[in-house]
Structures are given as structure tokens and as C-alpha cells.
Amino acid sequence: MAILVEIPPPLREAAGGNVHIQVTGTTVGEALTDLIRQHPALGTKLFDNGQLRPYINVFVNDEDIRYLEELQTPIQDGTTIALIPAVAGG
Amino acid sequence: MSHFVRGMFCRVCGKRYPISPINFCTEDFGPLEVDYDYDKLQGDLTRQTIATRAWNMWRYRELLPLEDEPRVGLAVGGTPLIRADRLAEALGVRRLWIKNDAVNYPTLSFKDRVVAVALSKAREFGMSTVGCASTGNLANSVAAQAAAAGLETFILVPADLERTKIFGTAVYGAKVIGLKGTYDEVNRVCTQIALKYGWGFVNVNLRPFYAEGSKTMGFEIAEELGWRFPQHVVCPMAGGALIGKIYKAFRELHLLGLVDAPLSTRMYGAQASGCNPISACVKVGRERHKPVKQPNTICKSLAIGDPADGYFAAKLIRETGGWADDATDEEIVEGMLLLARTEGIFAETAGGVTVAVARKLIEQGRIPRNEEIVLCITGNGLKTQDAVFDALESPPVIAPTLAAFEEFVGLRSSVVQPAPALA
Numbered sequence: 001m002a003i004l005v006e007i008p009p010p011l012r013e014a015a016g017g018n019v020h021i022q023v024t025g026t027t028v029g030e031a032l033t034d035l036i037r038q039h040p041a042l043g044t045k046l047f048d049n050g051q052l053r054p055y056i057n058v059f060v061n062d063e064d065i066r067y068l069e070e071l072q073t074p075i076q077d078g079t080t081i082a083l084i085p086a087v088a089g090g
Numbered sequence: 091m092s093h094f095v096r097g098m099f100c101r102v103c104g105k106r107y108p109i110s111p112i113n114f115c116t117e118d119f120g121p122l123e124v125d126y127d128y129d130k131l132q133g134d135l136t137r138q139t140i141a142t143r144a145w146n147m148w149r150y151r152e153l154l155p156l157e158d159e160p161r162v163g164l165a166v167g168g169t170p171l172i173r174a175d176r177l178a179e180a181l182g183v184r185r186l187w188i189k190n191d192a193v194n195y196p197t198l199s200f201k202d203r204v205v206a207v208a209l210s211k212a213r214e215f216g217m218s219t220v221g222c223a224s225t226g227n228l229a230n231s232v233a234a235q236a237a238a239a240g241l242e243t244f245i246l247v248p249a250d251l252e253r254t255k256i257f258g259t260a261v262y263g264a265k266v267i268g269l270k271g272t273y274d275e276v277n278r279v280c281t282q283i284a285l286k287y288g289w290g291f292v293n294v295n296l297r298p299f300y301a302e303g304s305k306t307m308g309f310e311i312a313e314e315l316g317w318r319f320p321q322h323v324v325c326p327m328a329g330g331a332l333i334g335k336i337y338k339a340f341r342e343l344h345l346l347g348l349v350d351a352p353l354s355t356r357m358y359g360a361q362a363s364g365c366n367p368i369s370a371c372v373k374v375g376r377e378r379h380k381p382v383k384q385p386n387t388i389c390k391s392l393a394i395g396d397p398a399d400g401y402f403a404a405k406l407i408r409e410t411g412g413w414a415d416d417a418t419d420e421e422i423v424e425g426m427l428l429l430a431r432t433e434g435i436f437a438e439t440a441g442g443v444t445v446a447v448a449r450k451l452i453e454q455g456r457i458p459r460n461e462e463i464v465l466c467i468t469g470n471g472l473k474t475q476d477a478v479f480d481a482l483e484s485p486p487v488i489a490p491t492l493a494a495f496e497e498f499v500g501l502r503s504s505v506v507q508p509a510p511a512l513a
């Protein structure tokens with residue numbers, strides 16, 4: 001088992017064409033840091049001055065991290081992290 | 091049709107995009123907005139031109155993002171703006187109007203406007219399947235207008251929606267799927283479907299075009315006032331798009347010289363207390379809203395816990411000098427009854443929210459009592475009858491005789507009235 005980040009289609013080009021990327025870390029923040037270490041082009045797309053951009057939502061096993069512990073949300077082997085654009089609905 | 095669309099731009103970083111079915115910027119995920127060439131439009135769209143056209147939303151078509159003639163929803167819009175003197179008296183204000191989209195065509199809510207644009211655009215993009223995530227009204231409108239246009243539909247809604255709204259979708263032959271979760275969860279699934287399969291979801295990848303349709307409510311308000319802007323507009327908010335688009339409509343009319351007076355309208359947002367991310371954000375002075383995980387209100391149409399345009403709606407309200415507030419379930423029902431009993435308009439729960447919040451803002455002194463106010467009534471009460479059911483007494487049942495009637499209403503049947511002479 002591993003920690004997987006699901007990459008949405010519009011980010012795949014910056015992620016070497018991958019649909020899933022395996023990462024390490026014990027929190028969502030660490031996992032995303034590892035993701036950006038592997039694919040630096042994702043850095044400015046996801047973060048702005050160290051802050052997660054407001055129009056990207058991060059889900060840990062289908063739960064929005066804003067209802068958990070944000071970037072401190074703990075993760076373990078088998079966790080899936082999904083990055084989903086937020087501008088929809090209404 | 092509009093020859094004045096230049097493309098789209100990101101509302102966060104300004105990056106430009108050609109017209110295509112995408113809704114966010116690939117640099118920062120910011121929302122994309124349709125960009126018009128207002129310089130080129132100057133003088134091209136005049137009050138005279140508009141006056142020659144049919145009284146529906148397409149009379150402002152240069153300011154809508156289609157390349158060709160509209161293909162779906164040709165009769166949408168053109169709803170009445172009515173002077174509401176009896177409601178004004180009840181609220182203690184002098185000049186009050188109601189923009190009544192509860193009688194929009196074909197599905198009795200302002201959503202008919204956004205769907206007409208979105209489905210016309212879907213047709214231009216050559217799509218044959220369309221869908222949406224909906225709190226109800228959008229579902230009704232997509233289903234009806236897609237049926238009329240011969241498009242296939244997939245409509246995803248929270249499973250606990252009002253029966254009327256679910257059946258009012260299924261009746262048009264749409265594939266309606268109830269998801270066991272909140273609107274925000276439904277919305278996320280739709281985003282994933284749109285990204286994976288490329289289907290046209292009106293409020294996901296067609297959202298930049300869809301949302302422009304709401305401007306027509308603002309154009310109509312100004313035209314119906316005799317090409318003027320009201321001083322105060324109270325608008326219900328779910329995703330927060332409508333309130334922004336009404337104001338954008340006013341800005342465009344001013345920019346194009348269709349309304350001469352400067353734009354100083356104050357925008358006021360109305361939500362339900364059981365799902366108030368935007369009004370809470372305005373009231374506590376936060377820049378960005380905090381999402382509401384589990385909305386709990388009878389006003390299901392406005393129950394979006396994580397509004398996509400929350401940031402922009404709160405900013406607009408602050409910048410125009412308006413305000414926002416929210417209404418409890420009890421206040422929503424009172425608002426619905428007050429509107430029905432003073433103006434003869436049966437609005438859905440969102441209308442109850444708007445009336446109740448307007449009343450609060452007037453009582454708080456935030457909306458002055460002697461200035462012009464427009465309330466946006468956006469949906470029809472026949473779709474949310476359960477909300478007022480308990481507040482109404484069921485009608486008495488009596489025997490089918492004159493005597494029983496007279497006894498019931500307290501007329502003394504023993505007094506014999508002279509019968510009128512027959513001619």
C-alpha cells in the first residue's frame with residue numbers, strides 16, 4: 001500500500017503526464033511537498049506564498065481537508081489524496 | 091448572437107483563454123469570465139435597437155456569449171418588475187419593486203435564464219449530452235430545456251431534495267440521480283465526471299457561459315425602471331453568482347451609455363441561517379467564507395455550503411456599501427406568507443429568505459426607508475409547498491347546502507331574505 005495523489009487532467013502536463021503519483025509523508029502538507037519535489041512545475045499551481053490556493057480543494061479519501069485538519073490532516077499508507085478544482089456549481 | 095466576445099480571462103491572474111468548455115485557469119484554478127469588446131460595442135447596442143426586439147432575455151444578446159443565434163430557450167426571461175406598495179407598507183419603506191422571476195418560462199425560476207445560455211452554448215460546442223449538479227431549480231430547467239432541444243441529460247441532486255423538484259425534473263425524461271450527500275458533494279462528483287468524460291455540465295465546464303445568463307435579470311430591472319438603476323437590490327445567494335451578475339449587468343449598461351446616471355447601487359445578499367457562508371463572511375468581516383459542511387435549512391435551493399463565488403459576492407457587497415444577513419426557517423415561512431398576502435406572489439423558500447432578510451436590513455437601518463429598493467424573487471412557491479403547509483390551516487369542510495354555509499360564516503339563516511323578483 002502507498003499514498004497516492006490523484007492528478008486531475010488539467011494538472012497532468014505539469015505532473016509528467018501521470019494520473020496517479022505515489023508520495024510519502026505523514027500529513028497532507030508533507031505529501032504535497034513531496035509531490036512538488038517530484039514535479040516542481042506543480043508548485044505555483046497549488047501554492048501561492050506558501051498558502052494552498054483558494055480554488056483548489058484537497059480531499060483525503062473523499063473528505064475535504066477543510067473539515068479535517070487542513071494541511072495537518074494525518075495520512076497513512078492506503079490514503080488517496082484528490083486535487084479537485086473548486087470553481088463549480090451554484 | 092454576439093460578435094463582441096473576445097475570449098475568456100482568469101479572475102485571479104488575468105490569463106487569457108479562447109472560448110472553450112472550461113471553467114477554471116490552469117495556472118491557479120481561478121474562475122474564468124467571458125470578456126467582451128466594450129469599445130467595439132459602443133453605439134452598436136442602443137435603447138432603440140433593444141426596444142424593437144421581443145420582450146425576452148435575448149433582447150440583450152450582444153451581451154451574451156453566443157457565436158450564433160440562440161438555439162435553446164428562445165422565450166425565456168421578460169418577467170415583470172412590479173411596484174409593491176402593499177409589501178412596502180408592511181416593511182415600512184416608500185418605494186419597493188419586486189422582480190418576479192417566479193413566473194419565468196419554462197420552469198418558474200431565474201435558472202431558466204442561465205440554462206438558455208448554457209444549452210445554446212452546449213449546442214455550439216456540438217455536445218449531445220448535458221448535465222448539472224443542482225439544488226433543484228437548475229435541475230428542473232436543464233431537464234425541461236434539454237427535452238425541448240433534444241439533448242440527453244444527466245442530473246445529479248442531493249437525494250433529500252423536495253419531491254416536487256425531483257419529480258419536476260424526471261417528468262421531462264431526464265436521468266435524475268439522487269446522491270446521498272450534500273450539494274457540495276454532488277458538485278464535486280459532477281466536476282470529476284466533467285473532467286473525466288468531457289460532458290457538458292452547465293454549472294461546471296459550461297459555467298462561464300451559464301453564469302452570464304443571470305445578467306439578463308439585471309438588464310431587465312434597469313430597463314423596466316425606465317433605464318435607471320435602483321438604489322438598493324436585495325438578492326438571494328447560493329453559489330453567489332446571481333448577485334454578481336446583476337451588478338455586472340448594471341456596469342455594462344453604464345459602460346455602454348444605456349443608462350446615463352452613475353452606478354451607485356448597493357447590493358445586499360440574502361441567505362438562510364442554516365447555510366450562511368457568505369452572509370456570515372460579510373457580517374464578521376472575513377475576506378473569504380468558511381464553508382458550511384452540513385447545511386440545515388428548509389431553503390434547500392440556497393443550501394450550498396461552499397459557494398464558488400462566495401469570495402466575489404462578499405467583496406461586491408462590501409465594495410458597493412451593501413450588507414448581507416440570513417433568515418431562520420421560521421422567518422423564511424413568515425417572509426413567504428407576507429409576500430403572498432401583500433402582493434399575491436407565491437414565491438419559493440428563497441423568496442421567503444429575500445423578504446425576511448430585506449425586512450431585517452430595513453429594521454437595522456442598513457437599507458434606508460425612503461429610497462428605491464428592488465427585491466429579487468427568483469423561484470416559485472408551488473415547488474416548495476411543504477414549507478408553508480404547517481403554517482396554513484386546512485380549509486373547513488361543510489355540507490353542500492346554503493344553510494350550512496350561512497351557519498358557518500355566521501349569517502343567520504332564520505332571517506328570511508326577500509327573494510329577488512324574477513324578470
Ligand SMILES: Cc1ncc(COP(=O)(O)O)c(C=O)c1O
Nearest residue numbers: 090328329330331332391468469
Ligand atoms: C431560487 C433560487 N434563487 C437564487 C439562487 C442563487 O443563485 P446563485 O447560486 O447564483 O447565487 C438559486 C440557486 O440555486 C435558486 O435556486
Ligand SMILES: [Zn+2]
Nearest residue numbers: 100103115120
Ligand atoms: Zn489564473
